[in-house]
Amino acid sequence: MRTLRDLFAVRTRELPSPVAPGSPAVEAIGLSVRLGQRQVLDSVGLTAHAGEVVALVGPNGAGKSTLLAALAADLPAGSGEVRIDGRPAGAWSAPELALRRSVLPQSAALSFPFPVEDVVRMGRAPWAGTEREDEDDAAVAAAMAATEVTRFAGRPFSALSGGEKARVALARVLAQRAPLMLLD
Structure with a gap:
């Protein structure tokens, strides 16, 4: 019989290797x-x-x-x-x-009033349970600084202007640190 721990356990996954420039x-x-x-x-x-x-x-x-x-x-x-x-x-x-x-889709909508920092941190979800999970705080901080959203880290995403929401959505993508970024 499967337990809740089994259902929510991090599955083994192949981590990406650095992509060589030009490949x-x-x-x-x-x-x-x-x-x-x-x-x-x-x-x-x-x-x-x-x-x-x-x-x-x-x-x-x-x-x-x-x-x-x-x-x-x-x-x-x-x-x-x-x-x-x-x-x-x-x-x-x-x-x-x-x-x-x-x-990064053309528009981002959230139904719950997540704080800005939590929305950016959602970009780190793929790394949970991997050896690179310890980079989460640094990745989130760097992404928020790059998009200039650090000052409203505690504000609800739903209370932001359209431009601020777009910058937070970009910060989420940057925090993900995936080798390929597709921005619509």
């Missing part, structure tokens, strides 16, 4: 995505290398957010493949994937 961080190979009746992506090929900044530019409705969601493995491909850190995205467990890529 592929994420790849889309013949990626196609259909949303309802609309073909949004059709045979897209893209490779983003470690150390690069890649910007997707195009008009509204062109499929930029859809491509980012597919690259994050949050949206399934109709055909083709997404590779993260050299492996098919589907080959990683959800916790292992969270160690390799972070995602």
Whole structure:
């Protein structure tokens, strides 16, 4: 019989190795995505290398957010493949994937009045139970300083302005310290 401890135990997961500059961080190979009746992506090929900044530019409705969601493995491909850190995205467990890529959606909403610091600390969840868990406090502090949100660490996220919420959401992604950041 399984106990509660078994259900909530940290599963073994493969920690990411440092990504060598210039090596592929994420790849889309013949990626196609259909949303309802609309073909949004059709045979897209893209490779983003470690150390690069890649910007997707195009008009509204062109499929930029859809491509980012597919690259994050949050949206399934109709055909083709997404590779993260050299492996098919589907080959990683959800916790292992969270160690390799972070995602900043266009908007962030929370139903509970979490303090800002707790929202940023949520970015460290993938590292819980690993040998890098002891980096949590430093990662959170550095991310909050980089986004200039330290001064309202104790304020409820729900009480922030739109711009402040965006900076806190970015701090959460930075605190995650994933080798690949996908910012929508």
